[in-house]
Amino acid sequence: MSVQLGIPQPREGGTPVPGAQPLPAARPADAPEGLADRYGRRATDMRLSLTDKCNLRCTYCMPAEGLEWLAKQAVMSAAEIIRIVGIGVDLLGVRELRLTGGEPLVRADLIDIIAALRQAHPELPISMTTNGVGLDKKAAALKAAGLTRINVSLDSLHEETFTKLTRRPFLDRVLAGVDAAWAAGLGPVKINAVLMRGINDAESPSLLAWALERGYELRFIEQMPLDADHGWTRRDMITASEIRELLSAEYVLSPDPRERDGAPAERFEVRRRVAGSVEAAGPVLGTVGIIASVTEPFCSDCRRTRITAEGKIMSCLFSREEIDLLGLLREGAGDQQLAERWQDAMWIKPKAHGMDHVGLDAPDFVQPDRSMSAIGG
Secondary structure, X not given: OOOOOOOOOOOXXXXXXXXXXXXXOOOOXXXXXXXXXXXXXXXXXXXXXXXXXXXXOOOOOOOOOOOOOOOHHHOOOHHHHHHHHHHHHHHHOOOEEEEEXXXXXXXXXXXXXXXXXXXXXXXXXXXXXXXXXXXXXXXXXXXXXXXXXEEEEOOOOOHHHHHXXXXXXXXXXXXXXXXXXHHHXXXXXXXXXXXXXXXXXXXXXXXXXXXXXXXXXXXXXXXXXXXXXXXXXXXXXXXXXXXXXXXXXOEEEEEOOOOOOOOOOEEEEEEEEOOOOOOEEEEXXXXXXEEOOOOOOOHHHOOEEEEOOOOEEEOOOOOOOOEEOHHHHHOOOOHHHHHHHHHHHHHOOOOOOOOOOOOOOOOOOOOOOOOHHHHOO
16 A cells, blocks of 8 residues: 655755755765765665654663653654655665664654655665564564564663663563564564663673573673763773673673674674583574674774754764754755765764773763764664
């Protein structure tokens, strides 16, 4: 069935838009096609935030009282999302899409958006990152609409610890959502876990055991300086090296022979450790990923471009510079003008995020004003 969302039409001939912002950089005429930058990278992985709203208050993301949400009219409409994704895919070489938030499940038209995206791009991999609250009620519909797979954020399997980290007693709902996603065929189901020193770091081996038993792909993520309270310090963060050490108490990790191919997670094959031995026994149980954005950055092979819920282009998750795409669209710009604005925004992508310094404090790094929920992961 055709999904009609009233996609805004560009001006005839792509004529200049009165009052439009100047393009952000002088991208040379001979620049590579697509979303290329000055360092030879090209973005093909699009992360698009559907909303800044969230129904959890995770300590490493939001303050306990929450944040001031964007006004409804400031957020991209379904039709605007469809058009922007279309420009990315059809004109700029985007090859995969991740829908993020805030929490995408709180958006009432989520199913319609996914159905329209699938109708427009039958072969496009479309994934979504969610906290899993309410996923049990929507997993089957998401699959039917065309969602390819799902990532669920889950930092603890213990109710008390989960509630301490998220400030909401919703662990049962999240676990039900994970199971429903698996049953609906939204696999591989990936679980994202952030370890916090002295809170849930000791749970890492048991969390991995739980994921391996169920066939989920667990990825541990270093805590990043994207909390609204700006309380992050490099000294307090659990590093990738520490994560590997924590897991080594029960498992032997060996590099996954598959190519990383620009993925943020470094993958390891997992085998059970023999008690008192450094050797592994038995077959590979599965894999685990570690996303070491801070201490082992992968900026040199970054292939991501990000669009915030209000249609701002961010060339890097840690960027303090945002380029308005939605405003230009609403002023009537043609698809080619929008594509060029996007290309110019990506051309000035920084070489690295600035945290890859020796020492603990990364003195040259300035934390973005936005929290993770307001950016889109």
